[in-house]
Amino acid sequence: MPLLDALDLKEQSNVSSPVFAPWDDPNEKPLIRFENVTKRFGTFTAIDDLTIDIYAQEFFALLGPSGCGKTTMMRMLAGFETVTEGRILLSGSDIAQVAPNQRAVNMMFQSYALFPHLSVWDNIAFGLRRDKMPKDQIEARVAEMLKLTRLEKFARRKPHQISGGQRQRVALARSLAKAPKLLLLDEPLGALDKKLRQETQFELMDIQEGTGTTFVIVTHDQEEAMTVASRVAVMDEGRIIQVATPANIYETPNSVYVADFIGDVNIISGTTKPAGADRYHIDWAPNQAPIVATSQNSFSEGQTCHLAIRPEKITIAKDKPEDTENAVQGKVLDIAYLGNLSTYHVELPGGQVIKAQTANTRRISNRGITWEDPVWIRWNATAGVLLEQ
Amino acid sequence: MRKFALIAVPYAWLLALFLIPFLIVFKVSLSDTALAIPPYTPTLKDGFGALIDGLDLENFWFLTTDDLYYKAYLSSLQIALLSTFLTLLVGYPMAYGMARAPEEWRATLMMLVILPFWTSFLIRVYAWVGILSNEGLLNQLLLWVGVINEPLTILNTNTAVYIGIVYTYLPFMILPIYAALDRMDDSLIEAAEDLGCSRLTAFWLVTVPLSKNGIVAGCFLVFIPALGEFVIPSLLGGSGTLMIGKVLFEEFFNNRDWPVASAVAVILLLILIVPIVLFQRNQQKQAEAEQ
Numbered sequence: 001m002p003l004l005d006a007l008d009l010k011e012q013s014n015v016s017s018p019v020f021a022p023w024d025d026p027n028e029k030p031l032i033r034f035e036n037v038t039k040r041f042g043t044f045t046a047i048d049d050l051t052i053d054i055y056a057q058e059f060f061a062l063l064g065p066s067g068c069g070k071t072t073m074m075r076m077l078a079g080f081e082t083v084t085e086g087r088i089l090l091s092g093s094d095i096a097q098v099a100p101n102q103r104a105v106n107m108m109f110q111s112y113a114l115f116p117h118l119s120v121w122d123n124i125a126f127g128l129r130r131d132k133m134p135k136d137q138i139e140a141r142v143a144e145m146l147k148l149t150r151l152e153k154f155a156r157r158k159p160h161q162i163s164g165g166q167r168q169r170v171a172l173a174r175s176l177a178k179a180p181k182l183l184l185l186d187e188p189l190g191a192l193d194k195k196l197r198q199e200t201q202f203e204l205m206d207i208q209e210g211t212g213t214t215f216v217i218v219t220h221d222q223e224e225a226m227t228v229a230s231r232v233a234v235m236d237e238g239r240i241i242q243v244a245t246p247a248n249i250y251e252t253p254n255s256v257y258v259a260d261f262i263g264d265v266n267i268i269s270g271t272t273k274p275a276g277a278d279r280y281h282i283d284w285a286p287n288q289a290p291i292v293a294t295s296q297n298s299f300s301e302g303q304t305c306h307l308a309i310r311p312e313k314i315t316i317a318k319d320k321p322e323d324t325e326n327a328v329q330g331k332v333l334d335i336a337y338l339g340n341l342s343t344y345h346v347e348l349p350g351g352q353v354i355k356a357q358t359a360n361t362r363r364i365s366n367r368g369i370t371w372e373d374p375v376w377i378r379w380n381a382t383a384g385v386l387l388e389q
Numbered sequence: 390m391r392k393f394a395l396i397a398v399p400y401a402w403l404l405a406l407f408l409i410p411f412l413i414v415f416k417v418s419l420s421d422t423a424l425a426i427p428p429y430t431p432t433l434k435d436g437f438g439a440l441i442d443g444l445d446l447e448n449f450w451f452l453t454t455d456d457l458y459y460k461a462y463l464s465s466l467q468i469a470l471l472s473t474f475l476t477l478l479v480g481y482p483m484a485y486g487m488a489r490a491p492e493e494w495r496a497t498l499m500m501l502v503i504l505p506f507w508t509s510f511l512i513r514v515y516a517w518v519g520i521l522s523n524e525g526l527l528n529q530l531l532l533w534v535g536v537i538n539e540p541l542t543i544l545n546t547n548t549a550v551y552i553g554i555v556y557t558y559l560p561f562m563i564l565p566i567y568a569a570l571d572r573m574d575d576s577l578i579e580a581a582e583d584l585g586c587s588r589l590t591a592f593w594l595v596t597v598p599l600s601k602n603g604i605v606a607g608c609f610l611v612f613i614p615a616l617g618e619f620v621i622p623s624l625l626g627g628s629g630t631l632m633i634g635k636v637l638f639e640e641f642f643n644n645r646d647w648p649v650a651s652a653v654a655v656i657l658l659l660i661l662i663v664p665i666v667l668f669q670r671n672q673q674k675q676a677e678a679e680q
Contacts, residue, residue, distance in 0.1 A: 078579075078583060080579055099582075100583055101582050101583070101585045101586055105583075106583055107579075107580070107583045109579070110576075111576050113577050115581075116599065116678075117598045117599060126581070126594075127584035127585050130584060130585030130590070131585055160678070175584075178584065178585070
């Protein structure tokens, strides 16, 4: 699964270079600060009392389903929407009164919004000309942008004479040309096919690191957000549910909503019974042994809880495992074969279906488990996240 | 074979309704006037040989001897150009307003633009006589409001002709411009503002260039019929309004000089071929750009 590959890459790169985490440094000043921002369209509340800091040089992803308010947040940053309540600060000053054409913020539009009557070169030079930059400087800057996005050969073409991927790069070059403090990207890769999208994600990261610009990206594609972003904000109905690094969002979601939105997850609901330091027994089904889980958060006796476990953290076997902690017997209902991985849908005695994932390290003909087989699934006490809601 | 049959239909149409009538007019323009029915000679009754022998360019030569004709052509060109420009000035903001109007209003606005076509053109021009005359609605309104003390003389002047042409051909200007503006992606304007344009520069640098094809199409659709316009100058214009359409009418029906009138018509057509070819090229370019 590419999502996991991306996570691995991220972790590796974090090891080699000093960790970039200005959000953990209390002395760091944010580039952008949303202060209790609310945006209403008539009676509809698009953004609900939202407060968040975004730091310089971050690659910040706003992730959520359509209609969650992520695009509205971006359009408020660009200046196309006004704030109903609260303030937005850019480098410490309120930007409410600053017109879109005066902001040190540029935007890459979802539709790219390339000017069809202008060549690639003129599209990139458009913003520079508005600043009355001297001609030789414009030429130098446009050449630099063309080189950065590998578009030198297409400078004289019109937008309709180049491919979708090239258009995407023109849009990026045009929005970067004015060297904005903040670049907004609205679903920048939405129109590209999967293969090109994955290549472009890494290109975007290289460009972001190379130019040192702060990027805020809006996307509904969780894989994309996880791949490119330094931090991800998961949004729903005008609120931010969780802001964290991709690894933390994936491994320690703060709610069932986030766990369910990012990747695949099994949710087992039950009631807690404290069992020693950070350990809990969860009664989840009648006539079944309680599940053992650990949690840093405290739960009281008999509190409703939800255990979120990723499918890849559950092992599946034909024989009863020796270590009996969190081992449950069930029946294979379905097998989703993804090539590199297989996901087994296992029905437990209570009727609940649990997904377990294994890497296909052997050829398919050697696979031991098939439909209707009785199997044992098990996981470690530390594998899941215990959630209140 | 089927392909041939398919293109044969439009060609037959053009041949029957355009080329043959033109050839007849062209033949008449090469004939001499006569007291006969039809009022020219030679005709096919004289035999084919005599017919060919009898044709000459005398009438075209005649057009150069009387400066009435070239003055009428020039004056028509001037009136057509100016009224096209005025129609653009009135039509562009209307098309822009329609394209920017809320989605649910657009169909109604479009209907309002097209609605006048449901009434006879002649009656609508007559209605303007009632509005523009000395005792007309406009003067009465202005007198009542107190803007003027004396009625304005508008009817039977060139001003009335301009008003008539702008009024009549306005939909031909609005519709292609509206079509161009309606297709335009709103995010282009936002992108222009994002890159440092004010509202006005965004309009000049993005909206106007992108509606250029609509503007060009609209201008030709107004200019071409306005050049040969006859009804509007004869009903609303005065004796001083010189337009080639009027001259043509007088030659045909007052002088009964069909050959000279035909020569005038042939020259008018030659003048119009230039803008028609340019118009076709514009349409073709537009079609290519949209592919």
